[in-house]
Amino acid sequence: MFILLLGAPGSGKGTQGKILAERMGLPKITTGDILRAAVQAGSDLGREAKKFMDEGKLVPDSVVLGLIKTELDKPEAKEGAIFDGFPRTAAQAQLVDQTLGERGQRLSHVLLFDVPEEELIRRMRARAAQERRSDDTPEAIKTRLQVYQRDTAPLVAHYAQRGVMHRVPGAGTIEDIATEIKRLIGR
Ligand code: ADP
Numbered sequence: 559m560f561i562l563l564l565g566a567p568g569s570g571k572g573t574q575g576k577i578l579a580e581r582m583g584l585p586k587i588t589t590g591d592i593l594r595a596a597v598q599a600g601s602d603l604g605r606e607a608k609k610f611m612d613e614g615k616l617v618p619d620s621v622v623l624g625l626i627k628t629e630l631d632k633p634e635a636k637e638g639a640i641f642d643g644f645p646r647t648a649a650q651a652q653l654v655d656q657t658l659g660e661r662g663q664r665l666s667h668v669l670l671f672d673v674p675e676e677e678l679i680r681r682m683r684a685r686a687a688q689e690r691r692s693d694d695t696p697e698a699i700k701t702r703l704q705v706y707q708r709d710t711a712p713l714v715a716h717y718a719q720r721g722v723m724h725r726v727p728g729a730g731t732i733e734d735i736a737t738e739i740k741r742l743i744g745r
Contacts, residue, residue: 560639569671
């Protein structure tokens with residue numbers, strides 16, 4: 559089963575994705591984590607990605623499409639996975655659709671995390687104090703929210719058409735939201 563987590567930065571995809579992955583025994587593929595690890599390691603990929611990430615901009619598709627393809631082709635992701643942080647652009651969505659389609663697979667569920675913008679900003683600021691991520695500065699937070707609206711929010715219409723989308727209310731405790739997700743996907 560392939561499940562896609564869609565939502566603005568700070569909407570809780572990472573937290574709920576972790577719970578869901580453990581509960582369902584599925585691997586979670588998180589492009590943000592992979593890119594941050596590449597930055598830490600100082601690899602070519604990391605060097606290329608860092609400036610975009612620090613500014614809160616998307617790492618260009620020319621870099622990310624290859625990374626996504628590599629992840630999807632890994633043996634552990636052949637039968638199912640949870641996608642966190644991608645697809646984020648139309649080209650990424652097309653790559654995911656095509657790769658799964660070639661194997662006779664499709665997304666089973668798209669979970670859209672719906673959280674008001676004031677709450678997103680509040681959460682990212684709180685996290686900035688704890689995690690010290692280089693893209694949790696006020697300017698980068700603003701850019702990340704704008705980029706989400708411009709490049710990623712249009713994917714909502716793309717997936718809504720297919721009837722696999724569920725809206726997850728982002729307000730509530732971590733436990734309440736996990737229970738709601740269980741109800742929405744029926745397992
Ligand atoms: P958030 O969604 O909270 O901003 P992520 O960890 O998902 O955090 O992403 C952090 C940064 O990593 C993004 O702002 C972007 O620069 C980069 N990134 C992650 N995933 C992608 C992707 N699929 N395409 C392009 N850039 C990405």
